[in-house]
Amino acid sequence: xxxxxxxxxxxxxxxxxxxxxxxxxxxxxxxxxxxxxxxxxxxxxxxxxxxxxxxxxxxxxxxxxxxxxxxxxxxxxxxxxxxxxxxxxxxxxxxxxxxxxxxxxxxxxxxxxxxx
Amino acid sequence: xxxxxxxxxxxxxxxxxxxxxxxxxxxxxxxxxxxxxxxxxxxxxxxxxxxxxxxxxxxxxxxxxxxxxxxxxxxxxxxxxxxxxxxxxxxxxxxxxxxxxxxxxxxxxxxxx
Numbered sequence: 001x002x003x004x005x006x007x008x009x010x011x012x013x014x015x016x017x018x019x020x021x022x023x024x025x026x027x028x029x030x031x032x033x034x035x036x037x038x039x040x041x042x043x044x045x046x047x048x049x050x051x052x053x054x055x056x057x058x059x060x061x062x063x064x065x066x067x068x069x070x071x072x073x074x075x076x077x078x079x080x081x082x083x084x085x086x087x088x089x090x091x092x093x094x095x096x097x098x099x100x101x102x103x104x105x106x107x108x109x110x111x112x113x114x115x116x
Numbered sequence: 117x118x119x120x121x122x123x124x125x126x127x128x129x130x131x132x133x134x135x136x137x138x139x140x141x142x143x144x145x146x147x148x149x150x151x152x153x154x155x156x157x158x159x160x161x162x163x164x165x166x167x168x169x170x171x172x173x174x175x176x177x178x179x180x181x182x183x184x185x186x187x188x189x190x191x192x193x194x195x196x197x198x199x200x201x202x203x204x205x206x207x208x209x210x211x212x213x214x215x216x217x218x219x220x221x222x223x224x225x226x227x228x229x
Contacts, residue, residue: 033217035219040221040222041221042118042203042219042220042221042222043158043203043205043219044219045216045217045218048216056216058216059218090157090158102146102163102165104148104160104163105148105150105160105205105217106160107157107158107159108157109156109157110157
């Protein structure tokens with residue numbers, strides 16, 4: 001079955017440490033996204049990529065970095081510069097067509113990141 | 117800018133109806149609706165495009181008022197399985213093909229027996 005796989009499900013970060021969250025999809029989607037979810041805040045866009053080797057900052061990109069070397073993969077690194085990384089992180093993907101106007105996003109099951 | 121959803125929370129008894137609203141201050145190309153159950157991934161419900169069309173999905177339907185930049189989600193004869201947080205996402209363009217989806221803060225819907 002096609003889908004989006006995020007790993008790990010739970011992740012703990014020490015102070016000053018960078019951690020990388022994995023997101024892999026086998027839906028043959030061009031576009032991929034990373035969202036951060038905090039209680040009562042909805043989903044906030046961190047980074048998105050519409051095509052391999054290209055990505056754009058979302059609304060809250062500071063303290064995060066991404067790469068898009070393969071169509072199937074869009075890893076997110078939470079750097080030590082992100083002072084409040086505790087949150088639920090969701091990865092999504094969609095077809096690219098027509099600027100995503102009518103393309104639904106499919107979400108992974110998320111990674112819950114906490115500070116030790 | 118995040119779209120504004122109202123109400124923030126609603127509690128229903130099984131079989132009752134509910135309306136969830138989503139408003140934006142920017143011109144919209146489309147509105148997406150998703151439902152998320154606690155601890156799970158959001159699940160796509162429907163997309164509303166410009167033109168004021170109304171779409172339906174079982175007993176859940178939605179409308180898009182382009183002039184008011186507003187969308188409403190209608191849940192009729194609610195079932196226990198409708199419980200969850202409903203998010204609207206509004207698509208705004210910034211030129212070329214560079215669009216991004218901005219989600220509201222969500223509406224928590226609880227359906228009790």
